[in-house]
Amino acid sequence: MCRIFGSFAAAATGPELDTVSGRQRHGGPDERGVLTGRGWSLGCDRLAVTEPVGGAQPLRLPTVPGVLAVLNGEIYNHRELRRRLAARGHVFPDACDGSVLPALYAEYGPAFAEQLDGMYAIAIVDLRTTPQLVLAVDEMGMKPLHYHEGPGGAVRFASEIPALLAFDGVPADPCEETLDTVLATKTPFGTDTALRGIRVLPPGATAVAHGTRGLRVARRPPRAVAPAAGLLDTLRHEVHRLARADVPLCAITSGGLDSGLVTALAAEEAAPLHTFHLGYRGRWPHAEDTFARAVARRARTVHHHVEVDPKELMSLLTRTTRHLGQPNADPIALSTYALFRAVRGAGFTVALTGDGADELFGGYDRVRAALAAPAGSDWTAPYVDALAAAPRLLRERLYTPDYRAFIMERGSVADRITAELRAPRAAGSDRADTLTRFETRRRLPAYHLRRVDHLSMAWAVEARLPFCQPSVAALARTLPAEQKLGKRALYEAGVGLLPRAVLQRPKQPFTLPLAAMIAPGGPLLEPVRDLLSPDRLSRGGQLRPDRVRALLDRHLERPSDRDALTLWALAVHGLWTDVVQGLRVPVGCAA
Incomplete structure (x- = not known):
């Protein structure tokens, strides 16, 4: 797991690359590697997970001179690939998963990613004849890769937007429609971002650049997945294999069905399993710590209940906004960031999560209403x-x-x-x-997976997502609608594994009680009021200060979840505009 960056058909100076690396070094604190040549650069800040003593990046092999690669992510079938490639004469210096990439590319060319099982963002520079850049991301979009195309076919890319903005020639230019996007979908979906000219590769895409032609992006055909057994057996297989790691591993346990299933199954493979749950100091509505503890007791884990002081929330918002590089109005971002901070602080490098289940198994009320x-x-x-x-x-x-x-x-x-x-x-x-x-191809990668990637790697933690594995996704597609609706199939799988109280409780998102925290006397009221001051709103020229004030007054008189979320989205957008201004000047970004 790493942060990667580079350029093609564009010059990049040493100090420039140092700044790019510095802005995402939090995600790869173990080792830094950079290679440059005429019109290209390739770099990696490594978080050592698989084969920690090997796997130095950029990756090179004596059997494939002129092919260089960097990897962010995990290749789960690297052992099988290594055996196949060794039989073709390739020699590998270590057992690290990324070491197979130059040989795999030599054998399959740009189609190499069709052989991969894992979560990944990969960049390859091929210097053997006409220089060529190849970028690839996994089928679900678990590992995002941002890029910018400039004049003359210039391509610059990085794992995180703040790092990409440190390249000369990549402007920090907010899109004028971003405010409407934040209010309409909470964060940009698809391949667009909140900054003009900066895009993210779509899930399952491979992009190729030759000379000065720029990138040509194409989606790969879905990788063939062997017929799966039942849902529980398939999920158990994926959780067990993802629970094997060369570094300390834990699980995120919110107290809900999805993370509870992952926790229960992971405890079968990794014992003793440590679990983490986050709450906020004080008495707040919708607290889930009781359910999380019940899951932990049932699975016999070593449970960590993490409490965050609500006074810290504004600082958390600033940090999450900077790491994400664009606005995300879901307050879950703060909880995610604080939770992975605690995971890293306790000495864990890998964390299993339950993300993706709602999208694959129809867990959202909006989906149920649409189907009904x-x-x-x-x-x-x-x-x-x-x-x-x-x-x-x-x-x-x-x-x-x-x-x-x-x-x-x-x-x-x-x-x-x-x-x-x-x-x-x-x-x-x-x-x-x-x-x-x-839900799976447009919203999940942009709304959840980018957030999980960026905010886990903000603390150098690798998040692994069993529900996003191809076998689970393929099985979910075969289920009839009545089995997916309301995650019925998952509830059935949880019988015997999870406490009855967890199986019978209504769905609740892992987030913070926003309406109560922006209410009179709440810890977020004054920060939100400051971000929505008439002077600030007038400078933007997009919002009517009088009507925003009326909305705040209405919420203070009768607090509601909907008004609180609107106010929060407006505040997040306002803070993000300040963050973007700061990113115009190359400065380091610390977690």
């Missing part, structure tokens, strides 16, 4: 509104006339998502398939 809508009714508009931090009518009321006109002319991201969901339905696609495809 009568035939012929418009289920897309309510579904898209459920993605938002602020409903459409409220968004438009808060905008200035000029910004409202701009969004109407350009089209809101909500309009584009609605059109995307309606298009396949018109072609006869099944509603459940349409929703699952959107």
Whole structure:
């Protein structure tokens, strides 16, 4: 697990690369390696997980001179690949997973990623004939890779946006529609980011650049997965293999079904298993520590209950915003960052999580409501509104006339998502398939997986995601809608593994009680009020200060989850604009 970076068809100086590396060194504190040549550079900040004493990057092999590679992630089938490649004459200096990449590329060329099972973002520079850059990311998008294309085919890339912005020629230019995007979907979806010209490779993509042609991005055909057994057996297999590590490993246990299943199955393989749960000091609604402790007792783990002082929340918001490089209005980001800080502080380098289950197994209320809508009714508009931090009518009321006109002319991201969901339905696609495809291919990578990657690696922790493995995803696709709806299949799998109280409790997100914390006397009220001051909002020219103030007053009189989330999204966007200004100047980024 590492942070990677580089450039192609573009010069990069030593000090420039030092700054790029410095901005994401928190994710790879164990070793730094950089190689440069005429018109290219390749670098890695390594977090040593597999074969910690080997695996120096960039990766090179004597049997494949001129092929250089860097890897962020884990290649789970590297032992099988090493045996196959050794039979073809390749010699490897160590047993590290990334060491197979130059040989694999030599045998398969840009199609090499079709042979990989794992979570990864990979960059390869091929100098054997005409120089070529190849970038590849895993099928689910668990390891993001951001890039910028400049004049003359110049390509610059990095694991994190703040690092990418440290390259000369990569501007920190916010997209004008970002405010509407944050309110409509909480964070940018798909391949776009909140900064103009900066994109992220889509899941399962390979991109190739020759000379000055720039990148050509294509999605690979899905990797063939052997027929799976039942859901519980498949999930058990994936959890067990991901629970094997050369460094200390733990599990995140929120107290819900998804992380509870991962915890129970991991405890079968890794004993004693340490588990971590996060709460906030004081008495707050929707606390889950009782359920988390029940899961830990049932699985016989060594349980760590982490408490965060609410007075620290504003500092956490600033840090998470900087690490993410773009706004994310889901308050779960703060909890995620603080939790992985505790994991690293306790000496663990790998953590198993339950992310991805809701998307694959229909766990969201919005999905259930869309599937339950009568035939012929418009289920897309309510579904898209459920993605938002602020409903459409409220968004438009808060905008200035000029910004409202701009969004109407350009089209809101909500309009584009609605059109995307309606298009396949018109072609006869099944509603459940349409929703699952959107949740897993568009929302999951952008909304959850980038957050988990960035905020775990902020503390040099590798997060492993059993639910996002191809075999689990393939099995989920074969289940009838009634088995997926409300995660029925997962609840059935949990019988006998999890306490009855966990199986019978209603779904609750792992987050912080936002409405209570922005209420009168709450620890977030004054920071949010400061970020939404009339002077700040007037400078932006996109929001009406009087109507934002009226929204805050309404919430203070009658606190509500919806108003609190809207106010939080506005505050997050305002803070992000400040962070972007700071990233215009090359400075280091500490966790």
